[in-house]
Amino acid sequence: MKLLENFGDPNAGQVKEHKFWKTQPVIQDGSTEIKEGPIDPPKTPADVRQEPYALPAGFEWSTVDVKNEGQMNELHTLLSENYVEDDEAMFRFRYSKEFLLWALTAPGYHADWHIGVRVQKTGKLVGFISGIKVELRAYSHTWDSGEVNYLCVHKKLRSKRLAPVLIKEVTRRINLTNIWQAIYTAGIVIPTPFSTCRYYHRNLNPAKLVDIGFSSLPRGSSIARLVRNYAMPTTTSVPGFREMRKEDVPQVGNLLRRYLSRFPIAQTFSTDEDIEHWFLSGQGRDVDGKRVEQVVWAYVVEDPTTKEITDMVSFYSLPSTIMQHPKYDLLNVAYMFYYASDAIFSAGASSDDETKLKSKLERRLNELTRDMLTVAQAAGFDVMNALTLLDNNMFISEQKFGPGDGYLNYYLYNWAMPPIDGGMDTTSSREGSGVGVVML
Ligand SMILES: CC(C)(COP(=O)(O)OP(=O)(O)OC[C@H]1O[C@@H](n2cnc3c(N)ncnc32)[C@H](O)[C@@H]1OP(=O)(O)O)[C@@H](O)C(=O)NCCC(=O)NCCS
Structure with missing residues (x-):
């Protein structure tokens, strides 16, 4: 059977440099003998950069209010046209607006973790990333965590290193609330899956x-x-x-x-x-x-x-x-x-x-x-x-x-x-x- 989700890493088997991910606090190479705990030294929200990361010229940050019908329509359009496809471009996820509202407004959610990128001149929404707050337990440790999802960059703006800026910005906003861990999933292999x-x-x-x-x-x-x-x-x-x-x-x-x-x-x-x-x-x-x-x-x-x-x-x-x-x-x-x-x-x-x-x-x-x-x-x-x-x-x-x-x-x-x-x-x-x- 064919698959609906994207998947299969086109670079599987090749050693990739991971210019961005190699700078991040993630396990860099899988090993079974890993000591449990945070990778970065402890920080407080006061240590976190207080202003948003810089976007390329012509783009601006814009928090997407998912409870506003017009803005939800924009988000729905961006994802319906640009979100995950299978490798053969036969299927593309079509999350409904009701679904996105449900997924993004879980108890304890922060409205400013619904992060959009717009073209300054036209206001068009061309990028998105979201986080919600979930409590996770891994082995015997329990913490509040970000759950990051719906990372999407418009098809016309791919391969311009916008994704790392979106990831850094959602991390910054999560860190400002004194949360230091996040969970995320992807079809692609980056450093380093725990499962x-x-x-x-x-x-x-x-x-x-x-x-x-x-x-x-x-x-x-x-x-x-x-x-x-x-x-x-x-x-x-x-x-x-x-x-x-x-x-x-x-x-x-x-x-x-x-x-x-x-x-x-x-x-x-x-x-x-x-x-x-x-x-x-x-x-x-x-x-x-x-x-x-x-x-x-x-x-x-x-x-x-x-x-x-x-x-x-x-x-x-x-x-x-x-x-x-x-x-x-x-x-x-x-x-x-x-x-x-x-x-x-x-x-x-x-x-x-x-x-x-x-x-x-x-x-x-x-x-x-x-x-x-x-x-x-x-x-x-x-x-x-x-x-x-x-x-x-x-x-x-x-x-x-x-x-x-x-x-x-x-x-x-x-x-x-x-x-x-x-x-x-x-x-x-x-x-x-x-x-x-x-x-x-
Ligand atoms: C995922 C997406 C936003 C990446 O944008 P892009 O323009 O292709 O990539 P960029 O040039 O901006 O950035 C590349 C960097 O982002 C990382 N990256 C790409 N997709 C990623 C993902 N899903 N999760 C985490 N990091 C990702 C790459 O590994 C690379 O970093 P590296 O050099 O350290 O390996 C874009 O391809 C897209 O919208 N795809 C369709 C939706 C989708 O697949 N979303 C992710 C669902 S898990």
């Missing part, structure tokens, strides 16, 4: 995916056969599986925090406000009995007897523009987001029970993913994407996800630590990964 995950794709609409060249028709097969192979039931099957509601927030929070504590790196979701934002605020609204503007789908399992929440699953909607296709211009893609299950926490379990608990979790995750695929197919998604992170390897093969040709590298700024398993090599053995952070 790499692989993309997998679960076909939900075979006729369309074959038509647009996203997947190919296996020799001797037919569309009808693929349709049968990938058809989901019309209803979900786990008893008590239902959409998440506001009153579930405290229980979902406790369950997710406990589940994620098993991973060497994870987002902490330390407040219920985080849970409500990430799983409910993007659920859209009902208009004439129809849900519109939904960006996140979150479901829980409520035990029919005890009424307790035993599991939660979620996915988000991130379509891609299909470029230059006579019939279709949009691919409706769902991406697996966070989930949690108490199947791994049976009461009084000893380490002897570990294998049993793992197979119980594996069974449960397969049931939950099946229901999630059922919901996603009924909602009109063409494909469900998943990385090899979390415990996804436990269900990827059984739920008929196929390997993509894309990889996602995870990076930390100003934090050294031993690498973490991104699950790439353990899909067939159904072993979970060490990565408990999903980025949008």
Whole structure:
């Protein structure tokens, strides 16, 4: 299957100099014997440069107010026309405005971390980078971190070293709030990933995916056969599986925090406000009995007897523009987001029970993913994407996800630590990964 995300480093295998990244507090060459901690000596906000970095003549900084409709329209246009494409220029991410608002206004966000670059004369928005604040735990250390995303430079302004200026400026603004670490992901390899995950794709609409060249028709097969192979039931099957509601927030929070504590790196979701934002605020609204503007789908399992929440699953909607296709211009893609299950926490379990608990979790995750695929197919998604992170390897093969040709590298700024398993090599053995952070 083809990949939706950009990816593959054109320079893979070559030694690159990394003029910019070699000057930054990041691990310069991977090694497994890394002492954990910040790379730069400790600083305070007073040590930070107080004025913005200089842009090339003719450009100016401009904070993008994502709550202002006009400015959100400009950001949406910039990203829709210039953001990540696959290597063959067939697909380009098309984040919706609702999605960007959801992703950029998480609890504790700083409006001035939504950084635009405009052409001075015309005011046209031609560059962007963003940060939000998230709390992360890596091994036993927990800190407030920037989560940097949506780095984009207009196609006509590429290779002019604007990206390093954007990265330095977002770093400066984050540092001014006394935060010294950041997490970011990229398809390209730069110094130095702490983890790499692989993309997998679960076909939900075979006729369309074959038509647009996203997947190919296996020799001797037919569309009808693929349709049968990938058809989901019309209803979900786990008893008590239902959409998440506001009153579930405290229980979902406790369950997710406990589940994620098993991973060497994870987002902490330390407040219920985080849970409500990430799983409910993007659920859209009902208009004439129809849900519109939904960006996140979150479901829980409520035990029919005890009424307790035993599991939660979620996915988000991130379509891609299909470029230059006579019939279709949009691919409706769902991406697996966070989930949690108490199947791994049976009461009084000893380490002897570990294998049993793992197979119980594996069974449960397969049931939950099946229901999630059922919901996603009924909602009109063409494909469900998943990385090899979390415990996804436990269900990827059984739920008929196929390997993509894309990889996602995870990076930390100003934090050294031993690498973490991104699950790439353990899909067939159904072993979970060490990565408990999903980025949008
Ligand atoms: C990513 C993008 C902003 C880079 O801009 P560019 O004009 O190609 O590159 P520039 O000349 O400005 O800067 C090059 C430097 O930025 C670094 N860089 C490029 N892409 C990067 C990324 N995604 N993350 C971090 N650094 C990146 C390069 O490694 C290089 O530094 P180096 O010499 O130390 O290796 C631009 O290509 C773009 O908008 N692409 C489409 C959207 C996209 O891929 N965004 C990133 C998603 S992870």
